[in-house]
Amino acid sequence: MLKKERHDYIMRQINLHNRVLTSDLVQLLSVSEDTIRRDLQELSDENRLYKVHGGALSRSYQSGFDDSEVYARDAKIVIAKKAISLIKDGMVVLTGGGTSIIELAKLLPDSLHATFFTISPMVAIELAKYSNIEVILIGGLYSKNSQVAYGGHVIAQLAEINADLCLLGTSAIDPEKGLTDTDWEINQLKKAMLNASKRTAVLCISEKLNTSLKLKVASLSNLSYMITELDSNVPELDAFRNATLEIL
Numbered sequence: 001m002l003k004k005e006r007h008d009y010i011m012r013q014i015n016l017h018n019r020v021l022t023s024d025l026v027q028l029l030s031v032s033e034d035t036i037r038r039d040l041q042e043l044s045d046e047n048r049l050y051k052v053h054g055g056a057l058s059r060s061y062q063s064g065f066d067d068s069e070v071y072a073r074d075a076k077i078v079i080a081k082k083a084i085s086l087i088k089d090g091m092v093v094l095t096g097g098g099t100s101i102i103e104l105a106k107l108l109p110d111s112l113h114a115t116f117f118t119i120s121p122m123v124a125i126e127l128a129k130y131s132n133i134e135v136i137l138i139g140g141l142y143s144k145n146s147q148v149a150y151g152g153h154v155i156a157q158l159a160e161i162n163a164d165l166c167l168l169g170t171s172a173i174d175p176e177k178g179l180t181d182t183d184w185e186i187n188q189l190k191k192a193m194l195n196a197s198k199r200t201a202v203l204c205i206s207e208k209l210n211t212s213l214k215l216k217v218a219s220l221s222n223l224s225y226m227i228t229e230l231d232s233n234v235p236e237l238d239a240f241r242n243a244t245l246e247i248l
Contacts, residue, residue, distance in 0.1 A: 075229035080104035098169030166197035170204040199224035
């Protein structure tokens with residue numbers, strides 16, 4: 001594979017999953033670790049990603065307040081508007097982090113009266129702009145990679161919450177393998193969020209459909225809604241339809 005092809009592949013993985021691990025790229029591309037490190041350094045020098053220990057992060061994932069850096073922002077705005085239709089006055093809402101959730105927070109109606117729990121400081125800052133929304137930031141260890149609070153202290157706090165709706169961003173989702181991710185700690189966090197909520201909505205750009213990562217978060221049967229930018233009736237979504245999952 002030519003260097004440009006490797007770079008294009010790495011950037012697609014970054015845009016889809018927000019982060020990549022050097023070890024995974026070595027296996028997927030069948031090249032040496034030194035080659036991947038050089039590729040990541042070159043892409044970092046071109047300001048296309050953030051190189052970190054063990055891999056790389058998306059610039060949009062790290063720059064939630066800079067609209068110009070948000071990957072597939074138009075699609076995420078469509079998704080956010082659909083997700084907002086699920087939020088009603090008086091609800092208790094639990095959110096994860098990520099650019100899709102931040103776009104949603106920016107578009108909430110000013111008249112909304114609700115309580116939001118969030119593990120994301122960036123989401124909390126956006127929510128704090130609304131006078132009728134109570135914002136509760138759940139604190140703990142801070143993940144520089146995912147930009148959310150995590151760990152046992154956070155999971156203990158989540159166990160005390162009974163939210164009406166949980167809003168989660170997505171790293172990967174597949175009809176058979178369900179919702180998956182790469183980070184063990186973040187997986188445990190997402191599972192605790194699911195358990196802390198009556199219903200869960202997963203926000204997912206269509207490029208992430210039919211993709212999977214190493215660690216399972218939940219089966220589709222454990223989710224209430226899947227929200228993409230696509231029309232809910234398109235054939236591309238047929239494989240995801242089941243008795244419990246509503247597609248918006």
